[in-house]
Amino acid sequence: MRRINLILLFLVFQSRPCPAGGDPYRLYLRGDLSAAAAAYEAEAAAAPATARPLMNAAMCLKQAGRYRDAAQDLVKALERDPHDADVYSELGWLRFHMADYSGAASAFETAIRIRELHPRAELGLASVYANLDDKAKALDHLEKYRRLRPDFAGVDYILAWNYMNFNMRKEAEEALIEALRKDPSFTEARLPLAGIYAREGKFNEAWNQYYRVLDYAPGHPIASKMMKVLEGKLTKQPEEIRPPFRITKPLEMAPLDALAKLSSSVKIRVGIGTGRTGKQGFNNVLGVKSFEGLLVTGKTSGKLYARIPPDEVWRVSYEDGRVVLRDPKGTVYGRFTGHLVLKPAKPDGSVIFDATPKCRNPWFRGADRQYRGYIELYPVEGRGIGVVNVVETELYLLGVVPSEVAPQWPYESLKAQAVLARTQVLIRRARGGIHKKEGYHLCDGEHCQAYRGESREANTTTNAVVDTEGEILTYHGRPAYTFYHSNCGGWIQASKEVNGWGDSPYLVTKPDIAPGKHEDPLDPWDFQLWITGNPPANCNYPGRVRASEFRWMKIIRQKDMTFRINRDYGIGEVLDIVPLRRSPSGNVNSMKLVGKKKSVVVDREHLIRNILGFSSLKSTLFEIEVNRFRNGKVRNYWIYGGGWGHAIGMCQSGAAGLAGKYGVDYRGILEFYFPGTGIRRIKYVRKK
Numbered sequence: 001m002r003r004i005n006l007i008l009l010f011l012v013f014q015s016r017p018c019p020a021g022g023d024p025y026r027l028y029l030r031g032d033l034s035a036a037a038a039a040y041e042a043e044a045a046a047a048p049a050t051a052r053p054l055m056n057a058a059m060c061l062k063q064a065g066r067y068r069d070a071a072q073d074l075v076k077a078l079e080r081d082p083h084d085a086d087v088y089s090e091l092g093w094l095r096f097h098m099a100d101y102s103g104a105a106s107a108f109e110t111a112i113r114i115r116e117l118h119p120r121a122e123l124g125l126a127s128v129y130a131n132l133d134d135k136a137k138a139l140d141h142l143e144k145y146r147r148l149r150p151d152f153a154g155v156d157y158i159l160a161w162n163y164m165n166f167n168m169r170k171e172a173e174e175a176l177i178e179a180l181r182k183d184p185s186f187t188e189a190r191l192p193l194a195g196i197y198a199r200e201g202k203f204n205e206a207w208n209q210y211y212r213v214l215d216y217a218p219g220h221p222i223a224s225k226m227m228k229v230l231e232g233k234l235t236k237q238p239e240e241i242r243p244p245f246r247i248t249k250p251l252e253m254a255p256l257d258a259l260a261k262l263s264s265s266v267k268i269r270v271g272i273g274t275g276r277t278g279k280q281g282f283n284n285v286l287g288v289k290s291f292e293g294l295l296v297t298g299k300t301s302g303k304l305y306a307r308i309p310p311d312e313v314w315r316v317s318y319e320d321g322r323v324v325l326r327d328p329k330g331t332v333y334g335r336f337t338g339h340l341v342l343k344p345a346k347p348d349g350s351v352i353f354d355a356t357p358k359c360r361n362p363w364f365r366g367a368d369r370q371y372r373g374y375i376e377l378y379p380v381e382g383r384g385i386g387v388v389n390v391v392e393t394e395l396y397l398l399g400v401v402p403s404e405v406a407p408q409w410p411y412e413s414l415k416a417q418a419v420l421a422r423t424q425v426l427i428r429r430a431r432g433g434i435h436k437k438e439g440y441h442l443c444d445g446e447h448c449q450a451y452r453g454e455s456r457e458a459n460t461t462t463n464a465v466v467d468t469e470g471e472i473l474t475y476h477g478r479p480a481y482t483f484y485h486s487n488c489g490g491w492i493q494a495s496k497e498v499n500g501w502g503d504s505p506y507l508v509t510k511p512d513i514a515p516g517k518h519e520d521p522l523d524p525w526d527f528q529l530w531i532t533g534n535p536p537a538n539c540n541y542p543g544r545v546r547a548s549e550f551r552w553m554k555i556i557r558q559k560d561m562t563f564r565i566n567r568d569y570g571i572g573e574v575l576d577i578v579p580l581r582r583s584p585s586g587n588v589n590s591m592k593l594v595g596k597k598k599s600v601v602v603d604r605e606h607l608i609r610n611i612l613g614f615s616s617l618k619s620t621l622f623e624i625e626v627n628r629f630r631n632g633k634v635r636n637y638w639i640y641g642g643g644w645g646h647a648i649g650m651c652q653s654g655a656a657g658l659a660g661k662y663g664v665d666y667r668g669i670l671e672f673y674f675p676g677t678g679i680r681r682i683k684y685v686r687k688k
C-alpha cells in the first residue's frame with residue numbers, strides 16, 4: 001500500500017511543473033485529494049511568487065478532511081499575497097470548524113478590513129460569536145450578512161438557529177417564516193417552526209407545517225410521527241386547516257384560437273398518481289366526477305355499466321382485489337376485476353378526481369385533478385386502484401408544460417420546454433417504454449415529466465405547445481435525449497460524468513452563462529468561492545427564479561446525520577463525509593461516508609442526494625464542511641449547495657434567463673443546451 005502511494009507521489013512530482021488546470025486538477029476531479037494537494041504544493045514550490053497553487057492545495061486538503069494542513073497552506077499563501085480578503089475568510093472558516101474561535105475571529109476581521117462588504121466573513125464572525133455565546137455580536141454580524149445576501153433563505157435559517165440557541169423563540173419563529181417564504185421546500189426550517197408552534201400550543205399550525213414537510217419530503221419520519229401525535233389535539237378538521245384545491249367549474253381561459261388549430265395526435269397512456277420511481281401509489285378510495293357526465297364501460301367488453309350524471313361525485317374503492325363503483329347513495333354498480341373506462345359524455349370533456357380526504361395517495365389528497373381524454377381504472381394486486389389517463393400527445397403536453405415551468409416565464413423558454421416535453425414522449429414510448437410493465441408510457445411525476453392535468457393549463461403554455469406543434473429535438477435525425485432540470489446552479493453537467501446516464505455527444509458540460517461567453521471549469525479555489533457566493537448565471541435570475549433554487553444551504557446536526565445514514569448503511573457514528581469524484585461542473589459523483597465501524601462509498605446521483613439529512617438535497621452540486629468541537633468530535637455539517645436537479649441537458653431557469661435577459665429564441669435556447677441537435681416536425685399518424 002505504502003509503496004503504491006510513494007510511486008504515485010513520485011509520478012506526481014515527476015510531472016511538474018504542471019500546466020494550470022492540468023494534473024492536480026485531474027487528480028482533484030478524480031477524488032485523489034491528498035495527491036491533488038501534493039501536486040498543487042509542488043506547483044507552488046516551482047513558482048514561489050504565486051499564491052494560487054497553495055490556495056488550491058488548501059481546498060483539496062479541506063475536502064479530504066485535513067483542515068489543519070489546509071489552514072497551513074492558506075497561511076503560506078498569505079505570506080505570498082497578504083491582500084486577499086477571501087483567503088483570510090476561508091482561513092477563518094477552517095479555524096472556526098476546528099473550534100479555534102479567536103484565530104477564526106482575527107482572520108474574519110482582517111478579511112473585512114481588506115474588503116468591507118464581505119458576506120462570508122460576516123457570517124463567519126456571527127458563527128464565532130454564537131459559539132462563544134456573545135448574543136449581541138452574533139446577531140449584529142448576522143444582520144450585516146442578511147443585508148449582503150437579502151434573497152438567501154440560508155441567512156434567515158442561520159439567524160433562526162441562533163435565536164433558538166439564545167432562547168429567543170418569537171424572533172426564531174419570525175426568521176423561520178421568512179426563510180420559508182424565500183424557500184418553501186426548506187424542510188430543515190419547517191421542522192423547528194412546527195416544533196415552536198407545538199410548544200406554544202398552536203397544534204393546528206404545527207400540524208399544518210408537518211403536513212407541508214410531507215409535501216416536499218414524502219414519508220419524512222419526524223413529520224409523520226408528529227402528525228399522528230397532534231391529531232388528537234386539533235381543534236379543526238384537517239380539511240379546514242388545509243383546504244384542498246377544488247375544481248368547481250370548467251376551466252376558464254381567455255378564448256384561444258390556437259387550440260382549435262391543433263390536429264389530432266397519437267394517444268398515449270399516462271400513469272396518474274405515481275411516486276418517485278414512477279410506480280402507481282396506493283389508491284384505495286377515489287372520488288370521480290365530470291362537468292359533462294361520465295360513461296363507465298368495460299374496456300374489453302365495451303359494456304356500459306353506469307352513467308354518472310354531470311357534477312355528481314361517485315366513489316371508487318379497492319376491496320378484496322376488485323374495483324368497486326358506488327353512486328353517492330352508496331349503491332354498488334359493480335365489482336370489477338378488469339379495466340374500467342371512464343369517458344366524458346362530450347368529446348371535449350374531462351374527468352375530475354375529487355380530493356377526498358380518505359384517499360391515501362398524496363397525489364389526490366390535497367387537490368382535485370382534472371384530465372382531458374379518458375381514464376382507465378383497474379385493480380392492482382396488493383396496491384390498490386391503478387389509474388391511467390389516455391390522452392392525445394399534444395393535449396397531454398398542454399398539462400405538462402405548465403407543470404414543469406412557470407407560465408409567466410419568457411415565452412420562448414416555454415416553447416423550448418414544449419419541444420423537449422414532446423421529444424420526451426417519443427423517447428418514453430420507444431420499445432414500449434420504461435413503464436411497459438406498469439401498463440403506461442409515462443408516469444406523471446418527475447421520474448418522466450410532471451403532468452398535473454388540465455387544471456394547470458394556462459394561455460401562455462398552451463400557445464407554446466400549439467406554436468411548436470409536432471416539433472421535436474433530434475440528433476442525426478433521431479429523437480434526442482432531452483434531459484432537463486429545474487436549475488443547474490451555474491454549470492451544466494455532461495451526461496457521461498454521471499453513473500448510468502450514457503454518453504451523448506450533445507449532453508456536454510458548459511457554463512450556464514451569457515451566450516458566446518467563455519469560462520473555464522473552476523479550479524478548487526474558485527469553486528469554493530463560487531458555491532458559497534452568488535455568481536452571475538442564466539439561472540441566477542432574481543424576480544423570475546427563486547434565489548433558493550440557485551444557492552441553498554443546510555446545517556445538519558451530527559445526531560441527525562448519524563441516524564439518517566445508519567438507516568441505509570450501518571457505519572456507526574459518522575466521523576467524516578468526503579466528496580470524492582466531481583464533474584468539471586462541480587457536481588459530486590461519489591462520496592465517502594466515514595463511520596466508526598466502517599466506511600462506504602456512495603456513487604449514485606439519487607443516493608448521494610438522499611443520504612445527507614432527512615429531506616433530500618436539491619442537487620449533487622455542493623460543498624460540505626464538518627464543524628467540530630475542540631475535542632475533534634463532530635458538532636454539525638454545513639452544506640453549501642447550488643441548483644435543483646441533475647444539471648444535465650436544459651436548465652429550465654437558465655432557459656428563462658436566456659430568453660428574458662438576452663432575447664434568445666427557443667431554437668437558440670435548444671442549441672445552447674443541446675449543441676449539434678436540430679428541430680424536426682413530426683406528422684402524427686392516427687393509429688387505431
Ligand SMILES: [Zn+2]
Nearest residue numbers: 278443447448
Ligand atoms: Zn416515469
Ligand SMILES: [Zn+2]
Nearest residue numbers: 488539651654
Ligand atoms: Zn442553469
